[in-house]
Amino acid sequence: MxxxxxxxxxxxxxxxxxxxxxxxxxxxxxxxxxxxxxxxxxxxxxxxxxxxxxxxxxxxxxxxxxxxxxxxxxxxxxxxxxxxxxxxxxxxAGVTVSPAPGAAATASPTAPEVPVPAPVSVVAPVRRFVSPLVRRLAQESDVDLGSLTGSGPHGRIVRRDLEKYLELRAAELSRSAQEAAMPSPAAPLDPVVSASGDNVGYVDVPLDRMRKAIANRLTLSKSTVPHFYLTADCRVDELLALRARVNETAVRRVSVNDFVLKAAAAALVEVPEANSIWNTDSIRRFDRVDIAVAVAVDGGLTTPVLRDVARTPLSEVSASVADLAERARAGKLRQHELEGGSFAVSNLGMYGTASFSAILNPPQAGILAVGAAQKRPVVDAEDVLSVATVMTVTLSADHRVLDGAVAAQWLAAFQRRIENPLSILI
Incomplete structure (x- = not known):
């Protein structure tokens, strides 16, 4: 059938x-x-x-x-x-649709022949290949496709070509606006003056689909999910030393973030109440730890999900993260790789950010914001002042799912593993 x-x-x-x-x-x-x-x-x-x-x-x-x-x-x-x-x-099924124009591009010998409109934008005398989606986005942004150079197969104009052009155009418009605001001795200009009396130049950059989705989703999350935050300072000198020893013999170098993911997963196993999501009329608790990893891509952010992190060796976690990040930036993630997960990790430490708070991605009930590992003065249990490498992490939690005590137990379990990194490898 x-x-x-x-x-x-x-x-x-x-x-x-x-x-x-x-x-x-x-x-x-x-x-x-x-x-x-x-x-x-x-x-x-x-x-x-x-x-x-x-x-x-x-x-x-x-x-x-x-x-x-x-x-x-x-x-x-x-x-x-x-x-x-x-x-x-x-x-x-109650569906009244017709075959899409051009959909039978590779029809079988027995199928009726359907005229196929060529997916091109013609700027004489050059034939320019461009996807219908890019053509529509270019029209919405008032872009002449003849101005673009395709970087796709056979010179095909792809989305990144359009976005690069829009960035360059925005920069050029900004420069032009600033130059126009400067008075010329030969032809005095009446500059646009702000309320403060300063000359102002600006450009409005159109929103693409990704930026609109991020804006809508995070606004919904921040306005409908009751966030609360817990912060911990983790001493990571032992972790950095262990990572250096591991990388001396490892086939693939592991990162601090790989250790963070394993420690987060182990803490979710220790505090299973935290391995849960909001399910409208129930709280769904999982018996496997799947963690989303925030990956910066051109024009936005995506969060592919690592599966069964608690039972996956550190080296495999490292390889999986690298693979997912590479394919995320290339736009080659598969559907199931963006689904699920009860928890997320966002790491801005590589940018030098000391600490920050992240916004939850519903229905996930927790996200850990990881800052940079920095040398700081610390006082140990014997009241001795010394210098240690400290990494600040902030847990954002959904109060509908996690109470403060449960979130605190999870954060303490995470901190113990980060500060005793051999426990991550066992």
Whole structure:
């Protein structure tokens, strides 16, 4: 029987997404676990992996087309089925859609030929390849595609090319505004004057989908989730020494953040009440520790999730983080890699930030903000003043899920492991 595949909710709270690239065409045989498409959300491009098998009978949306989550995007058929079975399945589901224009780009010999509009923007006499999504974003930003140079395959104009152009344009507009504000002896100008009497130049940078999503999601989190914060100063001299010894023989160098992730996971095992999320009418507690890692990408932030961190060796955690970060920056994360997790870690220590507080990413109930390891004066248990390397961490917690005592127990468990790092390796 024909099976309808619908647009997935690749990120929690996502209302719509676009098929950036179809990896199949009409008549292709799709195996379970194969890549069906690349889906672009406001925050990332993720691979949509097929959860079933079949033959592609009809593509229902075109590349670049925005589709609400849950709407049909493709129909799979079994051997011997065709348009009649597809139409019947769509009718039974109450769907009245037609094949997307150009969706049958790789039609099988038995499929009817469908005219395929070329995904190009033509600026005579050069033929410029550009995705429909980038074309729409360029139109919204009033950008002539003829001004862009494509860095994608075969010179294809991709999203990063447009964003780079917008950044350069914004910088140029800012310079122009500043120059225009300077009076010329030959032609005196009437400068724009602020309320304080200063000459002011500025430029409005358009919001892209990622920045809008971040703004909406974090505003919702901060306004609807009751945050509270706990801070601890962790002495990390022993951890840094252990890391240096590990890296002397390790095939892959491990980072301080890798130790932080393992310590956080061990603390969640010790205090299982903290390994929970808000589930509207219940609190869901997990028996496995999955932790999201904040990764800075062009124009924003994404949070891929590490699985089963507590039972994963340090070297494998390090390799997984590096792989996820690299693919996040390249826009190649898969759908399941952005889902789940009860806890998150955000580390700005590499930028020299001493301490900060992070905003929760619902439904996760905790996020640990990690600052830089710095030399500071400390007083030990014998009241002796000395110098130690100290790292400040701040836990942001959802008070609907975690009470202060539970959050404090978790933070103490984390601090013990950071200050006694051999316990992380056991």
């Amino acid at each position: 024909a099976e309808i595949i619908r647009m997935p909710e690749v990120l929690a709270g996502t209302a719509e997404a676009a098929v950036q690239t179809w990896n199949v065409g009409m008549g292709d045989v799709l195996a379970q676990g194969a890549k069906l498409a690349e889906i672009e959300t406001e925050k990332a491009v993720v691979e949509y992996i097929a959860e079933t098998s079949g033959t592609v009978g009809r593509l229902l949306v075109a590349e670049g087309q925005n589709v609400a989550v849950g709407e049909p995007i493709v129909v799979l058929v079994a051997e011997g089925e065709g348009d009649a079975e597809i139409d019947a399945a769509l009718a039974a």
